[in-house]
Amino acid sequence: MDLVNFPEMSRENLRAMRVAIDGAFRDFTRAYGETLEDIFLPVRILLDFLQRLLIDSPWILVLAGLAAGVWLLSRSWKITLGTVLSLLAIGYLGMWTDTMRTIAMVAVCTLIAIFLGLPIGILMSRSERANATITPVLDMMQTMPSFVYLIPVVMIFGLGNVPGVIAVVIYAIPPMIRLTNLGIRQVSRDVLEAADAFGASSWQKMREVQLPLALPTIMAGVNQTIMMSLAMVVVASMIGVRGLGQPVLQAINNQFFTLGVMNGLAIVAIAIVFDRASQAYGKRIQKHLEAQHG
């Protein structure tokens, strides 16, 4: 017996298998592609609206709006000032429009990730079976090279923003789900017992005890989701998402060193802004948890 060469499937069979699966998937795409696109229409509308709002409004208003948003979240002059300076530099270096596109993209992806991730995380925290089923799926989503799931997404939706959003959300949603689950599970049993003893229903317990106490952990999930969405922006530009990723891609293909670095730095800058603002918010909402006798 030949022990050196692995007894593999014959070439013809392997090809036949691939053809069959690809064919089936293509048929599925033809049959349901439009339905799926319709389902995602609200996403497209929201994203288009947000992009146009950020790009078509007077830049000074957009700048003021973003600065105000950062201030409201962080209540920190340092972070707000840093945001304004970064945006001014970005605008001056000609990357304003792309940056606005990316911000809109990340905002929409984060919203969707929260909107889907929160209930899934809650479900996992309440049911061991859901936990056991969903955990491996999350593991897969996080380890599967993102290029692989770009293929079916593009086959269904073609190139553009919507497949981009889907790809980014798949990549960025796991921490949101995991940390929601973890945050709820970490709530101390003593406090839950007190809620039970006072006759709280399970909905009251979730809304008034578990979610508020899990909030700092959930916020850490939101923060990671934002960071991962931003990281995915460059990859998503390969399937037609416009924004800061595209010039980077272009720079790689054409060896435009400066263009690549500038856009890369712009991504880093907004990443830092998002990160600091959301972390400062997370800290602020759990200030009362710190002991401060006296």
Next chain:
Amino acid sequence: MAEARGIEIRNLWKIFGANGAAMIDKVKAGMGKDELNQSFGHVLGLQDVSISIPPGKIQVVMGLSGSGKSTLIRHINRLIEPTAGEILFNGQDVTRMSQQELMNFRRNETAMVFQKFALLPHRTVMENTIYGLSIQGVPRKQAEERGAKWLSRVGLEGFEDRYPAELSGGMQQRVGLARALTNDAGIILMDEAFSALDPLIRMDMQSVLLELQGELHKTIVFITHDLDEALRLGDRIAILRDGKVIQQGTGEQIVLRPADDYISSFVHEVNRGKVITVRTIMRRGPAPSTTGVTLLPTALLEEAARAMTNADVNRANVVDDSGKLLGHISLAKTVAEMIAPDISEDDETDTPTEISAAAS
């Protein structure tokens, strides 16, 4: 306030494990806690506990760590499901209530105070205090009025907007107490409520509780592992060991007649002058010579001794509320009894009264 009602615990069993009910017979046949755990992987929580908790009184449940105190008190509001037995309240068996009935029972009839306070860290003192009311759906403004009243009663006026983490342990437990009182429930369950506090603050909280109870007359179930605390607070005391009630009665009864060596070993250390009442050592008939000092039969030996020493006499008459003479005591007997169980005959010849089964 809901009128105080008693609670009747009857033949309550709890055996932790997959098949607790099947283990009851083994325990009845004499299997001990350790053997049950080693051979069958079940933990004996409570065995055949029957306690009749009187309305409007403080029932203390005492026992060492692991004796099943927490398990027992959590059965009263069914935070733990029993293996067998019943808990009767107002003609209803708590162990058979539907989920909805149970929720209403917990909301309206009971409130609980916890050893580790279990306050909601993200809510202010006021928001914690009205937590029970907010669950019941009482409008916020009305709830805050009621909460403010109890917060001031426990001495926390001005702290309404602080967060629990900003308060000391003693103050946090005052919030815990205010939270329970604001609920206006007839039953208050307190699981080692003061055990986490420093001795002085603990005494303080005991005083607060006794003072409030003096006017509220709630049915309070108070868990402790500290005999002094049990004797100070308890109208009645039940002692648990390995999930079994080994003695119950008033503090005085337990101190005077401990049911077994286990109980006498820790009753030994107790300050008898603060537990035993004049009634126990009283002799019939008036004192041979009047001294002007009169005492109630419920006076503690310590008080009696002080009254006699202050007046520089060695005898006192015992009279009831209406002034009717019941008997008399001597200083010597009082002091002797305070120090140790005293079986010696007094210097007089008349027979001692029966050790009365005091107060119920």
